[in-house]
Amino acid sequence: MKVLTVIGARPQFIKAATVSNKIRKDGNSEILVHTGQHYDNNMSDIFFEELAIPKPDYNLSIGSSSHGHQTGSMLIALEEIYLKEKPDMVLVYGDTNSTLAGSLCASKLLIPVAHVEAGLRSFNKVMPEEQNRILTDHISDLLFAPTLTAVNNLKNENVTKGVHNTGDVMYDAINLFKERAKEISTINEKLDLSPDSYILSTIHRAENTDNIERLTSIISALSNSGKKIILPLHPRTKKFIEEYNLHVGENIEIIDPVGYLDMISLQENAKKIVTDSGGVQKEAYFLKKPCITMRDETEWVETVDNGWNVIVGSDSNKILDALDNFNPTGTPASAFGNGDTSSIITDIIGKYIG
The missing domain is CATH 3.40.50.2000 (Glycogen Phosphorylase B;)
Known part of the structure; x- marks a missing residue:
């Protein structure tokens, strides 16, 4: 299978570190696109070095600007890459403008979309992140929810097809x-x-x-x-x-x-x-x-x-x-999976693509 992964911000680098390595370890092809949303060394390059994330095949170097300009620039650049690479699926993470642009561009080109961290809701639509995650979830084909709460949020929006409670890739990363x-x-x-x-x-x-x-x-x-x-x-x-x-x-x-x-x-x-x-x-x-x-x-x-x-x-x-x-006691409950989320996600993508 050929997966095209879109990342652009610090949290996405961390999440991709576990999933991208698993995709490639299993002998699959991955095209990694860095939008450049986080672009200085301490916010970007150092994460690729430390976490042994494969060097991006494309770095769009879009940088910071208004939401419309940034997202539009990403859409234009990503469309050209998608048409050239012809991936079987586009994989996006979280709730940034990179997430929205990556998923929207794929959806317009009828390329299946997989969204890691689907179903999160703050219920505050003033937040650009909330807008991004809602829109991405509603055009995704595979929705990887990190918790049961996220699954129920999607169900409340009548999104049930392709939803999987996989656990949280951030737990994989910490471990x-x-x-x-x-x-x-x-x-x-x-x-x-x-x-x-x-x-x-x-x-x-x-x-x-x-x-x-x-x-x-x-x-x-x-x-x-x-x-x-x-x-x-x-x-x-x-x-x-x-x-x-x-x-x-x-x-x-x-x-x-x-x-x-x-x-x-x-x-x-x-x-x-x-x-x-x-x-x-x-x-x-x-x-x-x-x-x-x-x-x-x-x-x-x-x-x-x-x-x-x-x-x-x-x-x-x-x-x-x-x-x-504020001094909590006891041990935090396990609510984010068992630390094997990357494997679960990779297996589901593989079965979906066939």
Whole structure:
């Protein structure tokens, strides 16, 4: 079989690391297309190197721009590649503009689409990610849902054909790479960080960065927490902190974005994690770290239901209270499969293509 995989952003590189390697290990052909949605080294190239992801056959180098311009540019470039390569199936991940462009282009050309992480819903259509995931799910032929909740979300939208509860490829990735992180990553030594001595934070969602009130409230809470905060700073967040002229407390140590192995190490040694990232919420859960989510909702309701994630929005008081008092007990329940999702997905694609 010949699968064409479209990726473009950090979380997709991590997910593809497990599935792409499995596809190729089984002797199948894969064409890997990188849209360039994340384009600097710390957000892109380093992930291919660390995770041994095959070098992309095509790098579209589209970069950052408005949603319409970025998605349209991807559609134009992908159509030419699809017509040239004639894949049996197009494989997309998650909820980015790369996901939407990859699936929409394939659907228009009558090429079957497989969507990894299907069925996630925040029920907030203001989010571009929510729009992308809904549209992608409704034009996909194979929908790989990571949880039973995701399956039920699809069922509620009358999407039942081609739906498979496969588990979560991010769980595969953590299991595969956390030991390598212990062997290779030196980030904690470089930053002189001892275990449980700091809070790890990430902020990148447009709903927080593009809103001066929300970002001001978040930075204020972190700055006034009295705790050591390690903040790998996303380029978008850096831009708006400077544009809004926000004061960042001396307790916050800003570092450049890091690779996946360094990120695992930072998460595994943190006391708590405070984030607006969907992927980091899950990684915290898999690594048994208390997670404080700076959003008004989450797609990963299992992490909240099992008591290891708390939703605080951008409310300074709620953030500060959680930093002080949120301390889960017990062991996170297994809600994301058994760590063999990549094999399950590859087998289903193989049977579908025949």
